[in-house]
Amino acid sequence: MDEVLARERADRDHKLARIEELIRQTPSQHVEPSDLKAASIRHLPLSLDEDSEHHPHFFNPYPEELPLPEKEDEKGLLEFPPDPKHILWDTRDMEIFFTNHFSNSWEYASDEYPDNPPPSGIYREIGDYKFGQLLESVGFNWYAVTVTEYPEGDYPHFKATLESEAIGDGRLLRGEIMTITDIMAARLRTRSLRSHIIAPMLVISLMGPRHARVLEADFDGEMLNIRASKLYDFSRKNTESAQLITRYWLGGACGQTTIETMKSK
Template identity: 35%
Template structure:
């Protein structure tokens, strides 16, 4: 079994690297349906509604309250005409919100993750300074268990498009997956799910859950949520997904 898993992990990393290299050759930052098919990427729809069944990530199922930090409330972004700057401000705010929201029942219902310096995971650069710029703001793993699941928050200067995925989103996903499939402590796992929170211009976010099934990179994506104005109901819902735990779905076989 261990030898089979090693061979399968190597095979999947090789295919993911091939997808990444093809993504880097694209001239347009947006990917059409034809582009996705050519790259062996399958796009599906996703909902963060609590009524929907989870796939690899189960959202935090206890109450969450907004942070009680006056300065955080005061620092909700004031947006201007720069998509990248707007996305950076909003990405910073979301990162602070996720870290500081209040969990009244955390003793009985601990969150599925905690802050981690993502440099310790030895990912690649996770950024691109060429326009439209993009950068990863934060990456958390699942707390207290050895599973390959990762949650990633990124922001970019691209203008959000409901119909097309952004190259930077897929580059971040494939980079994280490749690294998780090359982590010794996770050698029994052949699937490395990624939950991506993608902040785009001018002031929107979408959530994407991705995994590689051995043949295709499957990407489930929500629509774009507008955060021009502070919306605590939406922020709480996003926080529940950011603090999610691993579901019971196996990552050791497919």
Template identity: 30%
Template sequence: MSAPLECPKRKEMRKALRSLENHIKALEPDHQIEIGSAEIDQIRFLPMVLDESSEDRPAFFTLLDGTYLPTPNDQYDQEHEEEYLPHDSISEECRDPRTCAQAIDIYWSKYLSHYSVIDQPPGGEIVWSSIPLFRSSVYKEKVLWRHNYPEFGLYDIQQVTEGPYAHLKATIYNNLNADDGHLLQGEMLLILRLMLAHMRRSRYIDHMVVPVMVFSLMGPQHARVIEAYPEGHTIVVRPTKLYDLRTKDEATLKLFAQWYFGEPRAPTGTSQ
């Protein structure tokens, strides 16, 4: 059976997204894009909160019922021999943003893995699976990691295992401090490059929407969640506020995990 053909409208959309990627790549590496501004007319900013009952909830993703996840409290840490590394415990000479982001991920990734390896109860099944980046022909290390300052890259990337769902989730990092009023160049480049790579796969050739949710870690040990999706020749970008994780915030870590494991809200295409 021959591979399905891509429609002209989708080709034009990918061309526009590549043009946007090139524009952002040409900015200074430490450039920060003002949220809500018309600085880049191909980006449309909308608000987002991690509250399923809010009108500003994620548009393409749901959250896992919190009763399925343990609370990462002191008892949890003792049972699993885990320890969260607070900002003040990192020596001053090592408190660069990348090290502080990594301190979050060390705890975060282990917390996620404990749920991933158990037998999920009915209703709490995981529909996501890791993409083997280094065996993939579309996800390229040279564009998903920048090793020169200010570095950025991926800690993990997840796709929906089966069905007509072009959704992606990823945990990313940037070696910069951030604030609520701006997005980092590395955040936007990673979102666009993941989206464009996913659109190249034949499985999603009939999907006009590729929704991406990233859990973005940066200095000074802060994090936020960003949902992004193409809308014609523009991209809609929906960042949450920054969450301060310089000390362990049990509620935030659990809330992030609920959205990390939550299912897609609806299909994005017709492929099976």
């Protein structure tokens, strides 16, 4: 079984690298459906509403009550209208807003609910992991800025926040896909996670004009499945969406990620 598992993980690592290289060769920030098909990527819908048929497969929202965003943080985010000429200024403002709210919410929930603290959401340095660069700065501008995982338990699940210099529409962005493939492959090479063959990803993707969406991804050995939420507009006060995104950043892990559990389904 160990040899079979090692071969399967190595095969998936190789295929993820191929997908990443195919996306790297695409000519724009937005990846067209034909390029997704050529790279063996399925683009699927995602709804963060729990009663939806398109709910996340590998991540749960944190269920307890959370504080509202700080008024000063909301004021700072909305002080100026979005600037299409400086998209990364707006994404940086969103990243600061969310980072502060994630941190405040994690601390609040950990104190208020000691029997059910957030299982995820603690800030981690990207440099603590053996990832690739997780950015492009020549020709295209995007970069991963924040990551978190599950310190308790043997979970291959991982989360990242990403900024892209692109105006959001229905298409996936190259930075979204390349962040997913790079981190997934690295997780499959992590010795402490060697019993897992699926390394699910949750990505909070920030883009212009001050919009955000949530992606959930898994690789089934043949296809990279990327489920994408609608775009959430933060050019205006949007507390409800901020709370929803925060619940998933702090929330738990679920789903089948090992050969044994997948065979027993």
